[in-house]
Amino acid sequence: MRILQLHCDSIEYTPTKKEIKSAEEIENPQTQRLEEVVVAFVAIEDGDDSSVAQNAISQIKNSMEKIGCKKLLLYPYAHLSSNLAKPFVAIALLKEMEDGASDLEVSHSPFGWTKSYNLKVKGHPLAESSKVVTKDSTDSKDTELTSEALKGESKIRxxxxxxxxxxxxxxxxxxxxxxxxxxxxxxxxxxxxxxxxxxxxxxxxxxxxxxIADYEPASDSGNLRFFPNGRLIKSLIECYVTDRVKEYGGNEVETPIMYDSEHPSMVSYFNRFPARQYNIDSDGKKLFLRFAxxxxxxxxxxxxxxxxxxxxxxxxxxxxxxxxxxxxxxxxxxxxxxxxxxxxxxxxxxxxxxxxxxxxxxxxxxxxxxxxxxxxxxxxxxxxxxxxxxxxxxxxxxxxxxxxxxxxxxxxxxxxxxxxxxxxxxxxxxxxxxxxxxxxxxxxxxxxxxxxxxxxxxxxxxxxxxxxxxxxxxxxxxxxxxxxxEKAAKDIKEGRKPQYSLWLAPTQVRVIPLKEEFNDFCESLVDKISSNDIRVDIDDRNESIGKRIREAEKEWIRYILVIGDKEANSENLSIRDRKTGDVRELSFDDFLDEINKQTKDKPFTGLNLPKYLSKRPQLMV
RNA sequence: GCUUCGGUAGCUCAGUCUGGUAGAGCGUUACAUUGGUAAUGUAAAGGUCACGGGUUCAGAUCCCGUUCGAAGCUCCA
CATH class of the missing domain: 3.30.930.10 (Bira Bifunctional Protein; Domain 2)
Known part of the structure; x- marks a missing residue:
């Protein structure tokens, strides 16, 4: 922070026009006149924080005490530095300095405005001085930028x-x-x-x-990747919530994910709620990624x-x-x-x-x-x-x-x-x-x-x-x-079978052909089932029947259809229901009804994995 | 961000204390097997022991740094 401090007989200034978008709003851009006043021209620089502001204002107060002046005008003055802080930081720190001098008669000229001014500096030796206050010169026990809002938060009662x-x-x-x-x-x-x-x-x-999901080491922490199963589940939940909000009367819109932190509305918002956000520097524009x-x-x-x-x-x-x-x-x-x-x-x-x-x-x-x-x-x-x-x-x-x-x-x-x-x-x-x-x-x-x-x-x-x-x-x-x-984990811990709600299950029905010769039959059965908006796949791998059932269980698949001679020649389906562990005989239509009842009024999207398990890479164990 | 703990095969982990040839199960691949409701058999491939530096004749192992993850603290508009 750079300060030029002048003890004046008088100062007169007139805001003429806004210099930057994030300029402070002021009620009446009238000429202001102050007499017998210390004017501090202040440039807040990149890296300045609360501790710098506190240090600066106490130095100003010290010297004002020496010269016996009780009136202070803080005058934001960008031209003292070529390494300026972001406007929202500058405004916050300026405000903090003003608050820090509340025992004096203190004011500030508007931030971000072009102003004309006229001042008469006194002629005594202490009338003019300049100060450079940096973090290094400040006892920096508090290194984080602490705005009024954050400090206020810790004082909340x-x-x-x-x-x-x-x-x-x-x-x-x-x-x-x-x-x-x-x-x-x-x-x-x-x-x-x-x-x-x-x-x-x-x-x-x-x-x-x-x-479902995993950490992505090539991104920043907390930015996950979603596998096909996870994307499907997430997508269905997103759809469902959106449908319900629209039904309630919400009108869906889409807005940018990044914003200019120097836009006036943002400056004011940040001043109140300084966020830990991602910042992007783009051709001199200070953008941030939205946090809401x-x-x-x-x-x-x-x-x-x-x-x-x-x-x-x-x-x-x-x-x-x-x-x-x-x-x-x-x-x-x-x-x-x-x-x-x-x-x-x-x-x-x-x-x-x-x-x-x-x-x-x-x-x-x-x-x-x-x-x-x-x-x-x-x-x-x-x-x-x-x-x-x-x-x-x-x-x-x-x-x-x-x-x-x-x-x-x-x-x-x-x-x-x-x-x-x-x-x-x-x-x-x-x-x-x-x-x-x-x-x-x-x-x-x-x-x-x-x-x-x-x-x-x-x-x-x-x-x-x-x-x-x-x-x-x-x-x-x-x-x-x-x-x-977490609820599924609790079920496992307490000895219950964990399960997906049927409408969210990545696979709702799995068909297992007993031998290769039933593959064609299974194929047409699967087509018939999936044409009714049901996610169904075929475990055509050369594995034992016991193993393929076990793996379907491990994937929490609700319905398993094992297809052998008996089933291929029967009108009905033999359905292994994971919920009960029993095998039931149902007609095709009754089976559809049972599923539709559970997925009624919920969004649907098709299988998000290869239909044949033999074509499916193993993503996770 | 701070403190503590951890990173060994695709996955889960042994080996590290006490330095001396890199291990298991699952998965993958190949072959055999054509099954009846929670794991078929045999064989093979697969590792700069997170990364960088140091000590040592010799480092997965000991020391330092970095990185990623976890727990606690702080935080969560």
Missing amino acids: SYWKIMSPDGVMSNITDFDFSNYKKLEILAKYESAKVRHVDEPPPHVALMKKMA ACFGQFLMANQFQLSHKNLPYRLYELTRYSFRREQSGELVGLRRLRAFTMPDCHAFCKDLEQAADEIKVRFDLSQSVLHELGIDKSDYEMAIRFTEDYYNENKSSIEELVKKHNKPVLVEMWTEKFFYFVLKWEFNFIDSTGKASALSTDQIDVENAERYGIEFVDENNTAQHPIILHNSPSGAIERIIYVLL
Whole structure:
């Protein structure tokens, strides 16, 4: 950071025009005049951080004390350096310096504007000085860039409670958890931050063994690859969630995966929520990979002409991918990734009342989607967080959500609004190692409509900012697969057969010819079955019948048809049902019915592997 | 990101403490076998012991660094 400090009789400056896109918004670009003031021209350089800003402001304050001046103007002045920091960093640090001098009469001239100015510098020896403050010259115990938002977060004050379905709140220490063990884990996990695990989560081995997904060493950590089985499962889940959101009223859109971090909306957002994101330098443009679908949808909604009659209006996108550069130590299998697929549905509502109605609809949608994916209420615990003010004014609508869940929920009450939302709920899956992971979530956002300039015209023909809800009905798709695999691992551990929901099974029916001479018969049988939208394959390998059945079992294939003389000459099919382990006789049509009943209302896609096992490479053991 | 532990055949792992010819099972390939509801038999191929450096007559083994993974911490808009 470079500073030119001048003790002036007076300064007069006039903002004339914005120099960069991310220039600070100002109310009135009028001429400002200050008298008996220290003007600090400041250039914030690449690499400067919070510690540099603190150091700089304390040096300025020191010298001001010497000359006995109480008035400070921070004047962002790019021309002192050729190695400037990114604007959003600069704005944050400037703000931090201003806050650090709140005991003085302090102000700053607008950032990012061309200004004309006129100043009269005093004639005493200490009137002019320059300073260079760098990280090296600063005691750098805090090397991370700490913005106001991050510092604010550590200062957040909140109270943890448990709310029963009847709306009664109790302290965590008073609540009887004996019937709610998982809620107790969540409560301890969140509030006391108690975590101890000494084994890797079992889904990591399963995702490889079942040839679903694996780490890709040639990429960055947390960027997985999905094998044909995994792609098929993921694709079906993606389709299903999208279908359900569209049915609810979401309009699917597609937006870019990278954004300009110097775009004004981003600057303001980053200033509030500095992210760990992937950055890309492209021809001098500072791009970042999106970490949510919010930007794309908000920037799009900004262009829409909205009337109160259009609301609630719902936009939806399934991001493949969202990127978050999570700390390397936090990445695990399919639970926590750096690149993940996230359904994200925003509802623009005209006021808090409409938002409270809308959030109920989405709450039901989320529970229903999870249920159909194979995740029941008993598998997750609900947490709800809100500001004290929101609670006092909307008590009954909060209680209604808790009542819908019909189990006690973890409550976090914030004394102030720290984030952009006033309420947030989420469903947390607790795995066998006691780790909590959020699945579905919804938020009531009262800030971003203004930040992104989203407006609707109300009944009185006045422009207003809508309230925005942020719902992911399922949470990340990878995380859904993680939950399904963790549940399967639990089944294995407790002696039950793990299984896929039939609509998600990579192979639904396997046909095994007893001898080569039945291959033709099997071929036509398989064609007949697959023409009814069923994923069926043929194990034509030269292996014993026992071995081929065993391998089908290991792949969790629900139905096995062994074809020999008896079957080739029979009207009926002999079906080995893995669920029971028995062999049943069924007519072809009854068999189709049985399958269709289980896959009804679910998306279908064809077999994603070679039809013949003899043509299939082994991907994983 | 920090601390700790780990990386040996395609996979799962022994061997490392105590330095001296690279091991097993599964899988793969070939041949035989044509089966009746959870593993047919025989044989073969397959390894710069993660990468780079050091100590030593000699390093998978001991030491240092890097990288990837795991657990804990921190974090999760």
